[in-house]
Amino acid sequence: MKRIIALIMALVSLFCVTSVSAGAQGVEDGTVTVTVNETVFIFDADTTEEFRDKFIEDYFNSEDDGTTSYGLTCTLFGHKIETTSVTAVTHKVLSTSPRCRREIYDVDNCTRCDYTKSTLITSSYIVCCA
Ligand SMILES: [Zn+2]
Ligand SMILES: [Zn+2]
Incomplete structure (x- = not known):
C-alpha cells in the first residue's frame, strides 16, 4: 500500500513539474525575436506566427499591391483592429558608427x-556593431 501511495505522489509531482514548465514556455520576457539576414524583428509574445510572417513579408516587399481582402463581416461592420508595436533592427546599414538602424512600427x-x-x-x- 505504501508503494502505491509513493507512486501516486511521484506521478503528482511529475505532473506539477510538467505543467509549470509548459506554462513558462513562449512567454520569455514578453517578446518573440525573428532574425532574417541582417534584420532582427522583435514582436510582442502575443502576436501569432501568421502575423509575424506577414509583417516580415511586407517589410521586404514594400510596394503596396492593394490586394487586401476584406472578410464579409469586416465589409459590413468594419475591421476589428488590434494595434501592436514591432521593432526592426537592421545591422551594418552604414559603414561607419552608428552603423545599425532601429525602426519602430x-x-x-x-x-x-x-x-x-x-x-x-x-x-x-x-x-x-563595431
Ligand atoms: Zn478585417
Ligand atoms: Zn548591429
Whole structure:
C-alpha cells in the first residue's frame, strides 16, 4: 500500500513539474525575436506566427499591391483592429558608427481578416556593431 501511495505522489509531482514548465514556455520576457539576414524583428509574445510572417513579408516587399481582402463581416461592420508595436533592427546599414538602424512600427491588425497596416513611428541609427 505504501508503494502505491509513493507512486501516486511521484506521478503528482511529475505532473506539477510538467505543467509549470509548459506554462513558462513562449512567454520569455514578453517578446518573440525573428532574425532574417541582417534584420532582427522583435514582436510582442502575443502576436501569432501568421502575423509575424506577414509583417516580415511586407517589410521586404514594400510596394503596396492593394490586394487586401476584406472578410464579409469586416465589409459590413468594419475591421476589428488590434494595434501592436514591432521593432526592426537592421545591422551594418552604414559603414561607419552608428552603423545599425532601429525602426519602430505601430501595426494595426484586423483579428477577423488579413488586413494589416504598418506605420513607421521612429527610425534612428544606433551604436551596436563595431
Ligand atoms: Zn478585417
Ligand atoms: Zn548591429
